[in-house]
Amino acid sequence: MFSPDIKFTRFVLFVNGLVPAVLLAWDAYQRKLGANPIEFATRATGVLTLIFLFVTLAVTPLRHWTGANWLVKLRRQVGLYAFFYGCLHLLTYVWFDKFFGGRAIVEDVYARPFITIGMASFLLLVPLAATSTNAMIKRLGGKRWAKLHKLTYVAAVGGVAHYYMGVKADTTLPLLFAAVLALLLGFRWVRSRMDETPKNATLDIQTRPR
Amino acid sequence: MLIKKPDDIKSSEITDKKLYLTRRNFMRGAALVATTAATSLFYRRFAVPAPPPVKGEKIEGVQATGDGVSVPPNEARTPYEEITNYNNFYEFSTDKAGVAGAARNFVTRPWTIAVEGMVNKPRVFDLDDLLRIAPLEERVYRMRCVERWSMVIPWVGFPLAKLLQQVEPLGAAKYVAFQTLLDPKQMPNQRSRVLPWPYVEGLRLDEALHPLTILASGLYGETLPPQNGAPLRLVVPWKYGFKGIKSIVKITLTDRQPPTTWNISAPDEYGFYSNVNPKVHHPRWSQAKERRIGEFGLRDTLPFNGYGEQVAHLYAGMDLRVNF
Numbered sequence: 359m360f361s362p363d364i365k366f367t368r369f370v371l372f373v374n375g376l377v378p379a380v381l382l383a384w385d386a387y388q389r390k391l392g393a394n395p396i397e398f399a400t401r402a403t404g405v406l407t408l409i410f411l412f413v414t415l416a417v418t419p420l421r422h423w424t425g426a427n428w429l430v431k432l433r434r435q436v437g438l439y440a441f442f443y444g445c446l447h448l449l450t451y452v453w454f455d456k457f458f459g460g461r462a463i464v465e466d467v468y469a470r471p472f473i474t475i476g477m478a479s480f481l482l483l484v485p486l487a488a489t490s491t492n493a494m495i496k497r498l499g500g501k502r503w504a505k506l507h508k509l510t511y512v513a514a515v516g517g518v519a520h521y522y523m524g525v526k527a528d529t530t531l532p533l534l535f536a537a538v539l540a541l542l543l544g545f546r547w548v549r550s551r552m553d554e555t556p557k558n559a560t561l562d563i564q565t566r567p568r
Numbered sequence: 569m570l571i572k573k574p575d576d577i578k579s580s581e582i583t584d585k586k587l588y589l590t591r592r593n594f595m596r597g598a599a600l601v602a603t604t605a606a607t608s609l610f611y612r613r614f615a616v617p618a619p620p621p622v623k624g625e626k627i628e629g630v631q632a633t634g635d636g637v638s639v640p641p642n643e644a645r646t647p648y649e650e651i652t653n654y655n656n657f658y659e660f661s662t663d664k665a666g667v668a669g670a671a672r673n674f675v676t677r678p679w680t681i682a683v684e685g686m687v688n689k690p691r692v693f694d695l696d697d698l699l700r701i702a703p704l705e706e707r708v709y710r711m712r713c714v715e716r717w718s719m720v721i722p723w724v725g726f727p728l729a730k731l732l733q734q735v736e737p738l739g740a741a742k743y744v745a746f747q748t749l750l751d752p753k754q755m756p757n758q759r760s761r762v763l764p765w766p767y768v769e770g771l772r773l774d775e776a777l778h779p780l781t782i783l784a785s786g787l788y789g790e791t792l793p794p795q796n797g798a799p800l801r802l803v804v805p806w807k808y809g810f811k812g813i814k815s816i817v818k819i820t821l822t823d824r825q826p827p828t829t830w831n832i833s834a835p836d837e838y839g840f841y842s843n844v845n846p847k848v849h850h851p852r853w854s855q856a857k858e859r860r861i862g863e864f865g866l867r868d869t870l871p872f873n874g875y876g877e878q879v880a881h882l883y884a885g886m887d888l889r890v891n892f
Contacts, residue, residue, distance in 0.1 A: 370600055377607040385615060392616040392665045393654030393861050394717055402614070457865070462854075472852045523852065526715065527833055528662035528762045 364431050371432055375439040378406050379446070396454045403447035408521065408535055410440035411514050415542040422549075434490050437510070441487040444480050472523040479516030482509045511546075514539055616665045619653040620672055624790030630724050631705045637780070638708035639720050639874075645708065646719035648788050650861050655795045656713065657814055658762055659748065659755035667795045674754055674794035676815075681800065685745070685820035688736035695799050699785055702730040706789070707782055709805035711812070712844045712873045718858045723803055724786030729777045737773065737821045744776040745769070745826035746802060747818040763833055769813035770826035770840065771804065774882055780805055780875060783816075806872040806879045808842045839892040843883070844873035848892045 382402055385391050391398045414437045417429050456462045466473045486507055489495070495503045518539050522532035583591075653668050660670035679695040704724050712718045732744070750766035752758040758765045775781060784803045785792060792798040797814025804811050810830050820826070830838035837851055846856045846869040857866040872879050883891070 366596055370603055373600060374603050374607045377604060378611045381608060381611050381615070390616060390618075393650040394664075394859065396859065397717070398616060398665075405614075454864075455866075466854065469849075470852055527658070528760075530760075 362428065364428060368432060368435055371435050375410070375435070375442075378402070379443070396450060400447065400450040400455075403443050403450060404517075404521065404524075405531075406443040407440055407447055408514070408517050410436055410443060411510065411517060412535075412538060412542065414440060414510065415514060415539075419542065419545045422545075438487060438490060441483050444483055448477075448480055472520060475516050475523065476520035479513045479520060482513040482516070486510060486513075511543060515543075617669060619649060620669050622648075622652050622668070622793045624786070624788070624793055626790055627704060627724055627786045629704065630786075630789055631703050633705045633707055638706070638722075639710055643710070643720050644862070645722055646861050651719060651721055651787060652793050652795060654717075654861065656715075656809065657795055657797070659758050659765070659767065659815075660795070661757055662762060668793070670756065671794035674798065674815075676794065676799035679799050679817075681816055681819065683731065683735045683819045683821075685822050686738040686741035687821050688738065689734070691735060698731065698800070699726075701734060702726040704785065705782075707784075707803070709780075709803060710873050711803075711805065711809050712858060712869065714808040714810055714838065714842070714850065714855075716853060716855070716858050717861055718867070718869075719861050722788055723782065723784040724789060725782035725784035725803060727779055728781045728783050728802070729779065731783065731819075732777060732821075735821075740823050741821040742773050743822050743824065743826055744771050744773060745818075745820040745822055746771075746813045746816055747820075748813055749815045749817045763829055767813060767829045768826065769802065769811055769828050771811075772825075772882075773821075775804065775879075778879060778882065780878055806843055806875040808838075808844060810838070811842050841883075841888075841891050843888065843892075844869060845871060845888055845892070847871075848889055 382391075382399060386395055386399065389395075414433050417433045417436075421427055421429055452458060452463065456466070467477050468474070486509060489498060489503060489506060498506065518532060518535050521535060522529060525532060654664045655667040656664060657667045657671065660667045660674075677695070680692050681695065681698055682690075682692045684690040704726055706722055706724055708720060708722045710718060711721050728744075746769045748767040749755065750758065752765075771781070782803050783800055784797070785800050787796060792801065794815075797812070800816050801814040802812050802816065811828075825840060828838075828840055830842075831840055844855075849855050855869055858869045860867050870876070
């Protein structure tokens, strides 16, 4: 069974996760983000948040099919990158769109479901990032921690809905994201259904990574 | 299974520790570089494309407009490169930075425009004849997109009223309907179902006859590049940009309010009038402010896009929240 040097793999992941942020900043500095750089940065960071979120959700199915259990050791880092890009996404809105105007933001969150859902999805990521340390996992206990982190599913659904509601007419990309998310969550649903089946049908469960 | 005990391996067969570490470092370096390069390339695929070269031809004999029509010079003109590389023209692409590239080979000659319906003298105009109806003027207008960004564009065109005079609308005509070319071979995104095709727009007859309403054939003194609506487009500066239908092939006078594409697509979001109005918000975003392309901060959006003095009377007594 292949099992890589986790420390080094984490380093590779760390560098790769920074690549989009660095290129985005570099393009901004070079004035190569097009006529409306802020719109581009907002969209790019939003899509990146979803991509990293989806990668964390892909870890469990990948473990199941490949048996590569070491993948789970990389998941926290990917999740934190999702949070990192989510913060950047929120920052482009709070800074460049609202110029830190608290009232305008509250008004937006209150009056526009598109913003409400986006903001709620981001806020769901905050406790997940805050409880990502080993100490917090210990404090919460593995089971409760795992339960809490199921909020990822809600945040991902909300994030995709926010993306869908944000585009004017061309829903191709948001629907593609929705389809991928449906597969990722559908896998879990099917597996939980199989867990509920009577004890004599446990073959599948045994091959599942623990 | 044969497991060699340490004594079995000749010391000469053991890879030197230094060499082993060098090899390992090399592999690691390669892994790092390869993945980083792959991630960069993947990201680059979705980055903003470089603007393709544009070719406009200089239009001779363009007249300057009289005072009070063009935007005052203290509002800077949006640079040509930005006007021609940030376009909403869904027939080519829904990516504003991608329209210029997708529309590069759009053929606009020969081109005819049929003007018909409730008129005394319906006629199919050849584009070049149509452009001789009235002197072409430079009109520097604000353009406010419904998506909250805006530009200042020096159009070249002539009042739509001059064309309508040629065909003599009947007394019963109350509206003007416009239609874009339908040609999926040239406009590839018309194969998608993003919007119902062909794109259609409409104005009330008094709006169409208003002196600010023009048909534009150029910008910055040159013929329109395809992405901006070549060869002929509508410009109604006090309305959201999508009312400015592009690449027009048909104009119909009618007594009924004509259907308009965005209104068909999302009736609760885009009305027939679509006058720029900072107080009537899009359901998904506020219309109180706008980002002028090239500026960092936001500007307050002006009622009727700053043309209220000239056009507000057209809507006297109307509830603009209902007729949005």
